[in-house]
Amino acid sequence: MQLARRIQQIPPSATLALNTKANQLKAQGVDVVNFGVGEPDFDTPSHIREAAIRAIQEGFTRYTPVGGILELKEAIAYRFHQDLGLAYTPAEIMVSCGGKHALYNLFMVIFEAGDEVIVPAPFWVSYPPMLMLAEAVPVIIPTRQENSFKLTAAELKERLTPKTRGIILNSPSNPTGAMYSQKELAALAEVVLKHNLTVISDDIYDKIRFDGAPFWNLAMLAPELKRRTFVLNGLSKTYAMTGWRIGYAAGPAQAIAAAIKLQSQSTSNPNSIAQKAGVAALLGPQDAVAAMLSEFAWRRDDIYRRLLDIPGLSTSKPEGAFYIFPNFSAYFEACQPAPGQTYSQYLAEYLLEEAQVAMVPGAEFGEDHCLRLSFATSRERIATGVGRIKEALAKLGE
Numbered sequence: 001m002q003l004a005r006r007i008q009q010i011p012p013s014a015t016l017a018l019n020t021k022a023n024q025l026k027a028q029g030v031d032v033v034n035f036g037v038g039e040p041d042f043d044t045p046s047h048i049r050e051a052a053i054r055a056i057q058e059g060f061t062r063y064t065p066v067g068g069i070l071e072l073k074e075a076i077a078y079r080f081h082q083d084l085g086l087a088y089t090p091a092e093i094m095v096s097c098g099g100k101h102a103l104y105n106l107f108m109v110i111f112e113a114g115d116e117v118i119v120p121a122p123f124w125v126s127y128p129p130m131l132m133l134a135e136a137v138p139v140i141i142p143t144r145q146e147n148s149f150k151l152t153a154a155e156l157k158e159r160l161t162p163k164t165r166g167i168i169l170n171s172p173s174n175p176t177g178a179m180y181s182q183k184e185l186a187a188l189a190e191v192v193l194k195h196n197l198t199v200i201s202d203d204i205y206d207k208i209r210f211d212g213a214p215f216w217n218l219a220m221l222a223p224e225l226k227r228r229t230f231v232l233n234g235l236s237k238t239y240a241m242t243g244w245r246i247g248y249a250a251g252p253a254q255a256i257a258a259a260i261k262l263q264s265q266s267t268s269n270p271n272s273i274a275q276k277a278g279v280a281a282l283l284g285p286q287d288a289v290a291a292m293l294s295e296f297a298w299r300r301d302d303i304y305r306r307l308l309d310i311p312g313l314s315t316s317k318p319e320g321a322f323y324i325f326p327n328f329s330a331y332f333e334a335c336q337p338a339p340g341q342t343y344s345q346y347l348a349e350y351l352l353e354e355a356q357v358a359m360v361p362g363a364e365f366g367e368d369h370c371l372r373l374s375f376a377t378s379r380e381r382i383a384t385g386v387g388r389i390k391e392a393l394a395k396l397g398e
């Protein structure tokens, strides 16, 4: 059967594919250290799970309003106001089946075919394919490692055309862990306002920050920026709730209503039980979040130190999220990529086979010099895995 062009033009999610491969090896009895995972290794806190059990027992098991129950929207609005000082009404909030789904809905309703959307690289793997599904054109702007892979106003200006409609920012970043300061955002804001760009601010890691630096997004800088920004967030990363599939977006009411209309014709409401759990997550005690954060912070310091101990590697220190994105290009001379394979893909394959360590090649994020390691894995696995990488790199090309 001939499949539609729209699906033929996009690849499957590379990060999910790699995770599958690592799990297959594990099932065969191979002792794989999996640095590929993009989800917290903690269980969902117990008071959240209990809220879900209560919802089932109370029979909260029917369709809900398409864009989420009011109670959850109010809890989301409360957190936005409490944590970021951002005021949103329930009409400016959409709850979807994960942050990814909220993004997809938004792209489908705010971009017209042929609209150019700025995506700074390294980028989260799903942005370009999702934009393509919406018939928009991802305009990838490479950023520099010296600048912790953050986009500058000058780099942005250079790539604007009359067709540029939007920009996606992700801070703290997956895959680099870099976080934009208020000052860096203010510089970008000038360009955004001057050129009337719509902003997608993917804040999914806003609670996972290590050095006490304050969190900022463009919507927080000025009312005229908030009016053109969609803030994307969800429960997956903050509350270790990846399987529950609750994410949300906040922004101008007219566009949010349109995105909910799309949702009404595709998935309908997100899971009713997970929504009740979401209320408990957002309004309940936040100490489980603090505990996860302090463990991530310990691992961040540890993996950073261990990686820098490997000759030839360089990396910036992640300020947030649970990824580190070292540059392996000192080893590329000893690599022999197959036709069509990039250096980071070759190296990821070599390290999986030689050292049984799974990592995501930087090529998947638009930056081939690097590989992504997730430190959402135990202290012991981090020590073992980085040790194996060091040994295998020493043997490379022998």
Ligand SMILES: *Cc1c(COP(=O)(O)O)cnc(C)c1O
Pocket (backbone or CB within 6 Å): 038, 097, 098, 099, 100, 101, 124, 170, 174, 202, 204, 233, 234, 235, 236, 237, 242, 246, 247
């Ligand atoms: C994990 C992630 C998301 C969304 O995850 P969901 O589980 O769909 O909520 C969005 N953006 C980035 C950068 C992510 O890493």
